[in-house]
Amino acid sequence: xxxxxxxxxxxxxxxxxxxxxxxxxxxxxxxxxxxxxxxxxxxxxxxxxxxxxxxxxxxxxxxxxxxxxxxxxxxxxxxxxxxxxxxxxxxxxxxxxxxxxxxxxxxxxxxxxxxxxxxxxxxxxxxxxxxxxxxxxxxxxxxxxxxxxxxxxxxxxxxxxxxxxxxxxxxxxxxxxxxxxxxxxxxxxxxxxxxxxxxxxxxxxxxxxxxxxxxxxxxxxxxxxxxxxxxxxxxxxxxxxxxxxxxxxxxxxxxxxxxxxxxxxxxxxxxxxxxxxxxxxxxxxxxxxxxxxxxxxxxxxxxxxxxxxxxxxxxxxxxxxxxxxxxxxxxxxxxxxxxxxxxxxxxxxxxxxxxxxxxx
Amino acid sequence: xxxxxxxxxxxxxxxxxxxxxxxxxxxxxxxxxxxxxxxxxxxxxxxxxxxxxxxxxxxxxxxxxxxxxxxxxxxxxxxxxxxxxxxxxxxxxxxxxxxxxxxxxxxxxxxxxxxxxxxxxxxxxxxxxxxxxxxxxxxxxxxxxxxxxxxxxxxxxxxxxxxxxxxxxxxxxxxxxxxxxxxxxxxxxxxxxxxxxxxxxxxxxxxxxxxxxxxxxxxxxxxxxxxxxxxxxxxxxxxxxxxxxxxxxxxxxxxxxxxxxxxxxxxxxxxxxxxxxxxxxxxxxxxxxxxxxxxxxxxxxxxxxxxxxxxxxxxxxxxxxxxxxxxxxxxxxxxxxxxxxxxxxxxxxxxxxxxxxxxxxxxxxxxxxxxxxxxxxxxxxxxxxxxxxxxxxx
Numbered sequence: 001x002x003x004x005x006x007x008x009x010x011x012x013x014x015x016x017x018x019x020x021x022x023x024x025x026x027x028x029x030x031x032x033x034x035x036x037x038x039x040x041x042x043x044x045x046x047x048x049x050x051x052x053x054x055x056x057x058x059x060x061x062x063x064x065x066x067x068x069x070x071x072x073x074x075x076x077x078x079x080x081x082x083x084x085x086x087x088x089x090x091x092x093x094x095x096x097x098x099x100x101x102x103x104x105x106x107x108x109x110x111x112x113x114x115x116x117x118x119x120x121x122x123x124x125x126x127x128x129x130x131x132x133x134x135x136x137x138x139x140x141x142x143x144x145x146x147x148x149x150x151x152x153x154x155x156x157x158x159x160x161x162x163x164x165x166x167x168x169x170x171x172x173x174x175x176x177x178x179x180x181x182x183x184x185x186x187x188x189x190x191x192x193x194x195x196x197x198x199x200x201x202x203x204x205x206x207x208x209x210x211x212x213x214x215x216x217x218x219x220x221x222x223x224x225x226x227x228x229x230x231x232x233x234x235x236x237x238x239x240x241x242x243x244x245x246x247x248x249x250x251x252x253x254x255x256x257x258x259x260x261x262x263x264x265x266x267x268x269x270x271x272x273x274x275x276x277x278x279x280x281x282x283x284x285x286x287x288x289x290x291x292x293x294x295x296x297x298x299x300x301x302x303x304x305x306x307x308x309x310x311x312x313x314x315x316x317x318x319x320x321x322x323x324x325x326x327x328x329x330x331x332x333x334x335x336x337x338x339x340x341x342x343x344x345x346x347x348x349x350x351x352x353x354x355x356x357x358x359x360x
Numbered sequence: 361x362x363x364x365x366x367x368x369x370x371x372x373x374x375x376x377x378x379x380x381x382x383x384x385x386x387x388x389x390x391x392x393x394x395x396x397x398x399x400x401x402x403x404x405x406x407x408x409x410x411x412x413x414x415x416x417x418x419x420x421x422x423x424x425x426x427x428x429x430x431x432x433x434x435x436x437x438x439x440x441x442x443x444x445x446x447x448x449x450x451x452x453x454x455x456x457x458x459x460x461x462x463x464x465x466x467x468x469x470x471x472x473x474x475x476x477x478x479x480x481x482x483x484x485x486x487x488x489x490x491x492x493x494x495x496x497x498x499x500x501x502x503x504x505x506x507x508x509x510x511x512x513x514x515x516x517x518x519x520x521x522x523x524x525x526x527x528x529x530x531x532x533x534x535x536x537x538x539x540x541x542x543x544x545x546x547x548x549x550x551x552x553x554x555x556x557x558x559x560x561x562x563x564x565x566x567x568x569x570x571x572x573x574x575x576x577x578x579x580x581x582x583x584x585x586x587x588x589x590x591x592x593x594x595x596x597x598x599x600x601x602x603x604x605x606x607x608x609x610x611x612x613x614x615x616x617x618x619x620x621x622x623x624x625x626x627x628x629x630x631x632x633x634x635x636x637x638x639x640x641x642x643x644x645x646x647x648x649x650x651x652x653x654x655x656x657x658x659x660x661x662x663x664x665x666x667x668x669x670x671x672x673x674x675x676x677x678x679x680x681x682x683x684x685x686x687x688x689x690x691x692x693x694x695x696x697x698x699x700x701x702x703x704x705x706x707x708x709x710x711x712x713x714x715x716x717x718x719x720x721x722x723x724x725x726x727x728x729x730x731x732x733x734x735x736x737x738x739x740x741x742x743x744x745x746x747x748x749x750x751x752x753x754x
Contacts, residue, residue, distance in 0.1 A: 052588045053586055053588040053589040053592055054588040054589070054591050054592040054595070055592060072627065073591070073595055073627055073628045073629065076591070076623070076624065076627040076628070077588060077591050080623070080627075081587050081588055081591065081624070082588065131612065134493070137493070137614075144614075145614075195722050195723075196721060196722055201611075201612060203579075203580070203581040203583070203584060203612075204581070204583055204584075204612045207581075207583070207584045212584075214584065214585075214586055214587060215583075215587075215616075215617065215620075217616070217620055219616055326586060326588070330578070331555070331576075331578030331579075332578060332586040332589065
């Protein structure tokens with residue numbers, strides 16, 4: 001990873017004499033990095049489309065996708081089950097990675113992520129309310145669970161922000177601590193509901209809190225695509241500000257960054273992303289933590305490049321892990337379990353071997 | 361001695377008095393703790409005895425029932441009969457007919473007079489009133505079903521009882537176990553669904569299942585059934601022209617999921633989904649009738665239902681001998697949770713007139729149980745924990 005970064009992104013070694021040449025080369029290399037990630041994403045799409053629990057040949061899948069061939073039963077599986085699932089995993093991976101990157105940079109803390117800020121726990125609580133007590137079911141029907149998850153994303157982030165706010169402003173550390181406390185509170189409430197739920201409801205809550213794309217059809221995709229795309233665009237539009245904030249809030253402020261409005265917009269973008277993703281897939285951990293770190297190591301700290309790479313790379317990562325979770329085991333396991341099982345050791349490895357490099 | 365210790369504690373000894381003081385304090389403390397532990401042990405073993413630990417102290421009657429006996433299956437009646445026998449003894453009043461039971465309006469109306477949820481149509485199809493969270497009551501028309509994917513053990517249990525009825529053998533008897541034709545039929549009808557670990561935990565049906573051909577969903581709730589796997593299972597089972605349905609409870613089934621599962625099953629050559637469940641004893645009879653009709657066991661369903669109703673009436677009449685006698689019950693699953701005081705389990709408790717204070721659906725701590733003093737403790741036969749662990753004496 002280090003060779004890649006030093007070879008293609010020698011920002012620190014740029015000589016003022018050939019700045020223009022450096023920027024040209026840098027743009028070229030950034031374009032190359034994006035092209036590589038787009039290629040990986042495309043390859044992931046085809047790979048995940050041919051992997052699944054329904055037995056159909058790769059050529060059969062391609063025939064259905066591009067020629068409209070195949071039997072009605074095969075088309076149903078490929079077009080109505082597998083395709084929306086893969087697209088949903090792309091959306092969720094992109095949303096979690098973009099949110100994670102925004103949170104880490106905003107709080108200048110490598111451990112920051114939507115789950116650390118309690119947003120995921122809040123969303124899980126909202127969804128559990130709908131599952132356990134049918135709250136919102138009469139008015140919203142199928143959309144009750146995602147809508148409640150969405151609502152509690154905003155409630156949580158609002159609560160965290162209000163708790164952290166003082167007359168002197170909002171300190172990042174206080175905000176993180178508030179997030180941990182509010183997340184623990186909502187986590188406790190979810191556990192309480194699991195404790196008193198009957199067997200069917202308990203199975204739904206537990207499965208939902210582990211994260212899964214099993215229920216992702218076209219309606220789920222339609223429900224999540226607008227908030228996630230809007231949220232990701234909102235976060236991506238603040239890349240310049242994130243670059244400056246990463247160097248220090250005071251310095252960013254001196255450079256003309258409106259810290260307060262940037263923070264509000266990033267919170268909003270994060271809530272849209274997390275709300276949209278939690279609404280269709282439940283809570284999936286570690287993606288928002290791992291993906292930004294990996295790309296930060298690969299291409300350095302420039303958010304203008306990091307952000308699109310995280311969005312595309314996160315999408316690939318999520319879809320690949322989902323394909324493994326549904327097809328690699330005798331019993332499909334919730335994808336959230338796998339992201340934690342893969343993510344935690346990988347993260348520990350990264351932390352132990354490249355501690356300093358990550359935040360340089 | 362006392363004087364010396366006092367002096368030592370006061371540090372009256374020169375040359376390292378503090379050091380000596382600390383050591384003496386430690387020795388005194390150890391002696392006091394040792395004495396205390398000895399006294400407590402002697403007192404405990406003399407006054408209480410080993411068997412009085414934990415729930416043994418209640419000296420309550422202990423009953424065992426089969427797990428899965430509190431849902432919409434014929435096992436509900438077996439469970440009631442088993443509970444009666446273990447708490448009161450053999451039911452003294454037997455020999456009733458279904459007409460006797462029908463004639464007892466109070467009994468029939470309360471426990472047997474169910475509203476049928478299935479209609480046989482002129483074209484030999486069946487219209488069943490299904491229940492789901494998303495649609496509430498919804499009429500579904502299905503042709504006769506050959507094979508089912510059963511998400512939940514209750515449906516496979518119903519099928520098992522019906523097949524036993526058809527073959528004229530008692531469920532779970534050696535006659536049933538050794539009947540090859542019964543085995544073949546059961547394996548054909550119950551073609552897959554609920555994961556086998558759960559089947560083992562909740563029923564005694566595992567030995568009837570062929571692991572090689574059974575389509576294991578890897579889950580025991582329908583909402584978690586992987587949709588591609590479901591498509592694959594239905595496609596494989598219906599490949600020979602069999603009419604395949606997915607059956608489960610619709611308690612957590614929203615409209616989108618309902619439609620998605622129905623569409624997948626039909627899209628892969630199956631006949632559709634059936635979501636039925638019961639909330640009381642007579643609702644269980646309605647479910648048995650519906651499932652039996654759709655599976656093509658119409659005549660056997662009627663005879664099975666009548667037998668169950670007569671058996672229930674026998675217990676009902678026998679209970680009249682214990683009018684005014686009540687019991688407080690603690691009913692624990694192998695996960696150490698209690699049953700909830702709702703649904704069919706509540707109706708069972710109501711049938712007996714027992715106190716359900718301790719049926720909270722969650723875990724109840726030992727102190728609360730000892731305080732409430734239940735006089736009947738119920739455990740599942742399949743609960744493999746050692747007795748001392750169940751009685752919280754381990």
